[in-house]
Amino acid sequence: MDDPWGISGPDFVVLYIGLLVGVLLVRVVVSGVANRRALRADAVQAGSPPTVYELAFLAGGPDRAADAAIAALVERGQLRVGSSKQISRAGTRPAEPLERAVFDLAKSATTATIRAYTRDSAAMRALEDGLDQRGLLASPAAKRQARTVGLVLQLAVLVLGVVRLVNGVHLGRPVGILVFLVLVAGVLTVVAAVRRTKAESRQPSAAGHRLLGQARSAANGPVPAGMPAGGVLLGGAAAAVALGGWAMYPDEELSAALAPPVTSFGGGGGSSSSGSSCSSSSCSSGSSCGSSCGGGGCGG
Numbered sequence: 001m002d003d004p005w006g007i008s009g010p011d012f013v014v015l016y017i018g019l020l021v022g023v024l025l026v027r028v029v030v031s032g033v034a035n036r037r038a039l040r041a042d043a044v045q046a047g048s049p050p051t052v053y054e055l056a057f058l059a060g061g062p063d064r065a066a067d068a069a070i071a072a073l074v075e076r077g078q079l080r081v082g083s084s085k086q087i088s089r090a091g092t093r094p095a096e097p098l099e100r101a102v103f104d105l106a107k108s109a110t111t112a113t114i115r116a117y118t119r120d121s122a123a124m125r126a127l128e129d130g131l132d133q134r135g136l137l138a139s140p141a142a143k144r145q146a147r148t149v150g151l152v153l154q155l156a157v158l159v160l161g162v163v164r165l166v167n168g169v170h171l172g173r174p175v176g177i178l179v180f181l182v183l184v185a186g187v188l189t190v191v192a193a194v195r196r197t198k199a200e201s202r203q204p205s206a207a208g209h210r211l212l213g214q215a216r217s218a219a220n221g222p223v224p225a226g227m228p229a230g231g232v233l234l235g236g237a238a239a240a241v242a243l244g245g246w247a248m249y250p251d252e253e254l255s256a257a258l259a260p261p262v263t264s265f266g267g268g269g270g271s272s273s274s275g276s277s278c279s280s281s282s283c284s285s286g287s288s289c290g291s292s293c294g295g296g297g298c299g300g
Helices: 009-039 052-075 097-105 111-118 122-133 141-170 176-197 206-219 236-244 252-258
Strands: 079-082 087-089 107-109 227-229 232-234
Touching: 009 141, 009 176, 052 079, 052 097, 052 111, 052 122, 052 206, 052 236, 052 252, 079 252, 097 111, 097 122, 141 176, 206 236
Parallel strands: none
Antiparallel strands: 079 087, 087 107, 227 232
16 A cells, blocks of 8 residues: 555545544533633632722723723813714813823823724723622633634644645655645644744623623613612713723713724714714713713724
């Protein structure tokens, strides 16, 4: 028998296809198990009731926390929104760390700009660390381990295909189908490597989901002032945005002006202006302006 490795070309192609499919299935299963492990909250630490910004982080990550801070400052008159959707300072500098970070960035900035710069701010990292220490965020370690296993398996299949391909070319055998399969294996390996190194937003743990569910159940729509939820006293525009996004902001015109336009995928209205502007140069509180401040799409 002169077949390389004692396996004929057609038989190796079938075997290689089986390996590609098998590794994909293993990656899916391992990823699912890792996700369940990451969601478990085995070491939840007792602490003070969560702040509205901690709830916002659990509900929508750092961008939602920044949105809630913007909503609070606009409602209190410390920020104002111009007719061109530019956010600027209008009051004294707040004491709360995240609010202070947002306030410092509000120099004719948009909501999208403030989001981008606060994601890696010290205040946002402290907020995330506090949730992490209390076991309210899922651990990323299990996901990293699962993706490492998937990458190793995918790389092994790629190496096997390359070695067989080189051997086949050396022996002058037809390798057209194997070339295609090795390219597929290479693409899958690159995807696995990118997924392993990609930094994803932190997700709530099981305890975080429970806490968030308590807050949303108590709110049941727009948050009434003074509504207790999950041990935290909810109320005002910040809590409404924290749990439901800009769509829940109590002033529709300001909600449209503050919500960033749709970028990567749809789901909200357009980002064009409605054609009219505020009677003054800006809207400085959560109440409605005399006329529209502009239209905005829901954040993607």
